[in-house]
Amino acid sequence: MFVALDQASYDEVASFPRVKWFVQDGGVKTYGSRGYYDLMHMRTKLVLLLIDGGVSVFIGETDQVWLVNPIQYVQDKFHDKDVIGMDDHQFRPAAEHRISCGGFLFLNSTPNTRIVWRELLEVHKMQMGYSPRTAEASRVLSTSRSSNWGNEQNTFSALMRQPRVLSVAWLNDDYFRSGSQLKAANFSLKNLHMIHANWMMGVEKKVQYLKKGKLWFLVKEVCSM
Ligand SMILES: [Mn+2]
Numbered sequence: 001m002f003v004a005l006d007q008a009s010y011d012e013v014a015s016f017p018r019v020k021w022f023v024q025d026g027g028v029k030t031y032g033s034r035g036y037y038d039l040m041h042m043r044t045k046l047v048l049l050l051i052d053g054g055v056s057v058f059i060g061e062t063d064q065v066w067l068v069n070p071i072q073y074v075q076d077k078f079h080d081k082d083v084i085g086m087d088d089h090q091f092r093p094a095a096e097h098r099i100s101c102g103g104f105l106f107l108n109s110t111p112n113t114r115i116v117w118r119e120l121l122e123v124h125k126m127q128m129g130y131s132p133r134t135a136e137a138s139r140v141l142s143t144s145r146s147s148n149w150g151n152e153q154n155t156f157s158a159l160m161r162q163p164r165v166l167s168v169a170w171l172n173d174d175y176f177r178s179g180s181q182l183k184a185a186n187f188s189l190k191n192l193h194m195i196h197a198n199w200m201m202g203v204e205k206k207v208q209y210l211k212k213g214k215l216w217f218l219v220k221e222v223c224s225m
Helices: 007-012 034-052 070-078 111-127 135-140 152-161 203-212
Strands: 002-004 018-020 057-059 064-066 083-085 105-107 168-170 194-196
Touching: 002 007, 034 057, 034 111, 034 152, 057 070, 070 105, 083 152, 111 135, 111 152, 135 152
Parallel strands: 002 018, 083 168
Antiparallel strands: 057 105, 064 194, 083 105
């Protein structure tokens, strides 16, 4: 299912199941802005609705290039896990320091996943100032007021690390890579299954880096939704 944020995108994906999420005020949606985190909150809510309804969810974003079907890959290798995440760091940290990328995440609709995702939604409500903080939530929230102030992926990663309930698997960093890799001088396509053009802001930058990495395949005349 595609969630379209403007009319042009909505029209482009006409042959797929799609929903409109046109935000009326049209405010800024750059990373770190309230508009951006409001959108992430809406996504978190939508995902809870789906997993509560028994639908397993693979969150993906349109700034990614898939060379292998990740849904099949995850189902083949990790069907017994609650959550399968991809680390969003530039360098490879130890498992206890990993940050799960919020834009590439498989959530199996299990009772454990539902409990933790509901908790994420509650904590994120407080993080966003939609509801007052509790002592419990304050322990999970970062006190930093950097551009990460409303970052739900950091909050989810903190919940994943709590020693309980969730059974988690991490995708291989050689196959599934963050956009920081695209910027590396020694970038290579070897083993690549998926790359996320994050760690860079704005459509132009993303297109520019994907072209540089030989990962731009869209030719309007022959490749259209
Ligand atoms: Mn993205």
